[in-house]
Amino acid sequence: MADYMNFLDLEAIASADRAFENKQYNVSTMLYRMAHKKLMKYNGDRMLPIQMAGDVKNKLQRSEMIWTKNPQQTPLTYRTWSLSKTSYVAGKQCLKHLYLDKYKRNERSAPSPATKILWEKGREFENLVRKRMFPNGIDVKDAMASKFNYFSSYTDSALKHFREITLFEASFIEDKILVMVDMLHKDEKGELDLYEIKLHTELTEGILWDLSIQYHVVKKRFGEKIKSFNVVLRRGEEDFEFINVKEDLEKLQEETGNQGFEFIHFLQISSEPDIAMGPHCYLLYSCGFKDYCTRVATLPDYHV
Numbered sequence: 001m002a003d004y005m006n007f008l009d010l011e012a013i014a015s016a017d018r019a020f021e022n023k024q025y026n027v028s029t030m031l032y033r034m035a036h037k038k039l040m041k042y043n044g045d046r047m048l049p050i051q052m053a054g055d056v057k058n059k060l061q062r063s064e065m066i067w068t069k070n071p072q073q074t075p076l077t078y079r080t081w082s083l084s085k086t087s088y089v090a091g092k093q094c095l096k097h098l099y100l101d102k103y104k105r106n107e108r109s110a111p112s113p114a115t116k117i118l119w120e121k122g123r124e125f126e127n128l129v130r131k132r133m134f135p136n137g138i139d140v141k142d143a144m145a146s147k148f149n150y151f152s153s154y155t156d157s158a159l160k161h162f163r164e165i166t167l168f169e170a171s172f173i174e175d176k177i178l179v180m181v182d183m184l185h186k187d188e189k190g191e192l193d194l195y196e197i198k199l200h201t202e203l204t205e206g207i208l209w210d211l212s213i214q215y216h217v218v219k220k221r222f223g224e225k226i227k228s229f230n231v232v233l234r235r236g237e238e239d240f241e242f243i244n245v246k247e248d249l250e251k252l253q254e255e256t257g258n259q260g261f262e263f264i265h266f267l268q269i270s271s272e273p274d275i276a277m278g279p280h281c282y283l284l285y286s287c288g289f290k291d292y293c294t295r296v297a298t299l300p301d302y303h304v
Ligand code: SF4
Pocket: 093, 094, 095, 096, 097, 098, 100, 275, 276, 277, 278, 280, 281, 282, 287, 288, 289, 290, 291, 293
């Protein structure tokens, strides 16, 4: 691999080019700036990264200049969170899972080949649903070149500036909890339909809690503007059905809100809890820390 490869953020540059073409100058400026900063750290003598730094600098200056004439496009902000949808579901399974997911992520077992195939199928199914339902949707992940800390800021900006819009991976942070919604459609009246896409054919308990924490965060932000909150389930190889579960999620809100708060508090004050393995390791999902927990349980003097 060439010595400069680690200094090229081609994804950011491509996303910035797209944003510039779409007149989203706040986005293009931010991404060109990040890509340029990275290129400037290269101190070798290869011409390609040096030329690219010059090109990106020119694009950055042009984007900045036009952006100053579009003050309604507010700067995107770097945001952090204490709990994600994934960590919330981990906490529902087991507090130790929640703790390990935050502080010992490297101990998670590598996914098996079968799990990888399932993930790939999940991605294909998600793309199929997106294309059929909302072929013109904007993917926040692509638009922001996977810069996760800017997703929620970008989502806010897009919802503010487009009267009607569909976003994939629309991201929101409320009560220090981050959720990313698979598909969100805002209609002309400003009302929202939200969709979570699952490869499953049935609504499981794990999916229900996953939806519940999303609904908790989105409801806090949009309240009565939420028209429907749907889960998309598979029906055969190329078919699917979406079910509005908003009323079911309403019933879980008190528990979800309280637990979200408790999990954040737990992560702030707790050390690794001593929880024995049991049926709960498979209950919502098959926990990725089973190898770790098996290993530490067999150590002669295991103290947490
Ligand atoms: S393997 Fe079981 S005990 Fe260990 S973190 Fe996962 S759910 Fe908890």
